[in-house]
Amino acid sequence: MNDDKMSFEQWMNIIYNALVVLMQNDLHRFNTNFEQKKILFTYDIHDVHLVKSFYELSPIEEQVYSAQQIWRSKLRACEKVISQQKKRWSMSDQVMVKGIIPGTHSITNMKQNEFDIDGSDQKNQLSSMECFSHSMRAIIQACLDNIEQRAQQIIKFIHASSQE
Template sequence: MNNHYDLPTDDWKLTCKLLPNYKILSSHEFKRLLSKTIPTDHYQIQQWLANTEMLQFSQQLAIFMCTSFQLKIEEDYWYYIDNLNMPVVTWLSEVSKDVTEKNSINWDHSKTKLNIQYQQNLIRNKLQRLEINLYNYLQRYSSNVKMNDDKMSFEQWMNIIYNALFVLMQNDLHRFNTNFEQKKILFTYDIHDAHLVKSFYDLNPIEEQVYSTQQIWRSKLRACEKVISQQKKRWSRSNQVMVKGITPGNRSITNMKQNEFDNDGNDQKNQLLYMECFPPSMRAIIQARLDNIEQRAQQIIKFIHASSQGQRSIPFL
């Protein structure tokens, strides 16, 4: 069980660290991992992997399958992003980064329509090349590999090994898949967040209104970031206690006190004074974004809770 929680990230250098690397595994370690995936097939898998040639074949097949599953997870992510209705993306691509920074908009400027399509084509081409290479690899081995058991065909052995590799991939790619599932969820909040900021600017606020609104939003963000940080530390301590064999008291996310997401008393009073100076249409947008910021923070805390409890993500195939 992890004793910390890493937020979903678009930084590939960080994300790729969640991928298993079967190339660097020793043959002995790979054999041990694969043999224990399906207990009912343990003996047959060990028989298969006792042959050095078959062991090398299986390890290379694991590399092919891992890359394929990885690309399909990424493909699903970009397909999801592409199918969202994102007229606000046009606005985000037109405004300067200064606007997104001052309004604390969580946005990756690489997510343009053109770049999304580029990523989709790139992944599609990689999958096509991988499928051709995998087909050629299987064809070559199906005719050359020598079976240990004449009673079982190559196809029957392949079914056993494939099922074991499938289970292995699900386990080893769990965190990688979870990262993308969580990014999809948070992306919907970020899209709505940017839409609310755009709606506010569409009302042509004066400079004083813009500055006050930015202060209100920034204050709420700081309060939510503080709660998230506290939750990460709290669950980290809980996990450390559980490792020692003690079960800590569990605190429900839904029972968290509302004031944990609120700013301190002075900030709240100032915000209420600021809000009175805005027309109703602006107040509604300001409040809607405050709610969205809090809901996003609550969602992240749910991720932290799920990670600490060792819950599994949605199956990715």
């Protein structure tokens, strides 16, 4: 072989290194997703423990129904905020591609009441809280806080992925 031509081993090293880089890039995305799922799993485990604690207090059927309604309303409100944040960041991404710098949409600027339940729902739910003991109310509130914290974590994940 003359000096102008690359050896077979050099070509194999180049191809091998390129494949390693491609695999690392693909695996990084899967690893990030896995780490995010582990974090969300801790919220799910906490939620299961709270719900189990609630049922250990032997609630009557009306209390079970009311608690489930309260939790569902909070979950819907959080899902709505998550959906809105996804739309905001996808619009920001589109604007940035066009060369315009969008306004900031940071998580810290998010209003606390964005996770709040609709006013009419909240009045109904607050009145239904009277049928709960103090310990039941504490568990219900802890579940609501857990749902909100999980949603905030999801929003952080969405924001981080839109920055990549």
